[in-house]
Amino acid sequence: MRRRNRGRKLDGFLLLDKRSGISSNQALQEVRRLFNAAKAGHTGSLDPLATGLLPICFGQATRLSAFLLDTSKAYQVDIRLGRTTTTGDTEGEILEQKPVPVLDESALKPVLSALTGSISQVPPMYSALKQNGVRLYELARKGIEVERKPRTITIYDLEFLACSGDLLSLRVSCSKGTYIRTLAESIGEAIGCGAHIDSLRRTGVGQFRIENSWTVQGLETIVSEDRESVCLLPIDQAVGEWPRLELSAESAWSASLGQSVLAPEKSVQGWVRMYTPDSHFLGMGEVLPDNRIAPRKLFLRSTGAGQ
Numbered sequence: 001m002r003r004r005n006r007g008r009k010l011d012g013f014l015l016l017d018k019r020s021g022i023s024s025n026q027a028l029q030e031v032r033r034l035f036n037a038a039k040a041g042h043t044g045s046l047d048p049l050a051t052g053l054l055p056i057c058f059g060q061a062t063r064l065s066a067f068l069l070d071t072s073k074a075y076q077v078d079i080r081l082g083r084t085t086t087t088g089d090t091e092g093e094i095l096e097q098k099p100v101p102v103l104d105e106s107a108l109k110p111v112l113s114a115l116t117g118s119i120s121q122v123p124p125m126y127s128a129l130k131q132n133g134v135r136l137y138e139l140a141r142k143g144i145e146v147e148r149k150p151r152t153i154t155i156y157d158l159e160f161l162a163c164s165g166d167l168l169s170l171r172v173s174c175s176k177g178t179y180i181r182t183l184a185e186s187i188g189e190a191i192g193c194g195a196h197i198d199s200l201r202r203t204g205v206g207q208f209r210i211e212n213s214w215t216v217q218g219l220e221t222i223v224s225e226d227r228e229s230v231c232l233l234p235i236d237q238a239v240g241e242w243p244r245l246e247l248s249a250e251s252a253w254s255a256s257l258g259q260s261v262l263a264p265e266k267s268v269q270g271w272v273r274m275y276t277p278d279s280h281f282l283g284m285g286e287v288l289p290d291n292r293i294a295p296r297k298l299f300l301r302s303t304g305a306g307q
Contacts, residue, residue: 083098
């Protein structure tokens with residue numbers, strides 16, 4: 001019996017520019033097949049309608065995906081005013097239409113200011129959240145609506161870009177768990193005319209920006225030319241926002257065995273990146289109140305993830 005090809009071992013991650021019309025999982029599988037990777041995952045879903053930044057993790061890097069899930073996000077969104085839909089975007093049926101008042105940046109400033117900061121959001125029915133093991137969007141497609149608990153999210157910045165007729169363009173910086181379609185509906189409600197998303201592009205995930213991402217077509221060229229190293233990033237760059245601590249050789253050895261070690265200096269409590277004296281990435285540790293570092297996620301040298 002012929003042995004099934006399970007793919008090759010590959011460690012690292014890349015920044016994908018997802019195209020519109022496919023799910024995040026479909027985009028992931030395209031990239032996984034392209035690289036013939038044994039193990040891969042993405043770090044936070046984008047709606048099929050949306051385009052933009054979708055970090056893809058390979059091999060050992062998948063163990064750090066939760067860190068990217070927890071980071072801030074940035075989007076550019078075009079909002080269609082004067083119309084609400086069943087899905088909060090262009091794909092749904094029209095629920096209501098209202099005239100759109102004449103708007104400019106000064107008229108919109110109070111609306112955007114009121115929606116900046118810590119606010120409460122009710123997740124939309126057309127979302128990937130689960131209720132009793134079933135995705136909400138699956139229930140919504142059957143005409144079933146269930147109660148959703150409000151969530152506290154943070155809008156760090158709402159930047160006005162343009163407003164022409166019934167189309168409003170914004171740049172959004174927000175915390176994890178923010179639903180941009182719900183934000184668009186809130187803006188429409190505040191204006192008094194209703195609104196839905198016309199287009200959505202994710203431009204940032206934590207420290208990473210869309211300018212450094214690759215389309216599938218670009219990746220196909222890279223792979224065909226055997227230049228994969230051009231687009232693959234070391235796994236420790238996925239957690240580059242967290243503080244870096246260099247351990248002594250003795251402490252690094254103990255930490256590699258899973259033993260807690262004394263932090264080399266007074267450190268802020270929480271997650272830190274641990275490195276050996278020769279800049280090898282050991283993994284992620286947690287600084288405890290007694291200033292000791294408890295290793296949480298350790299990596300073998302074979303991952304080649306130093307920086």
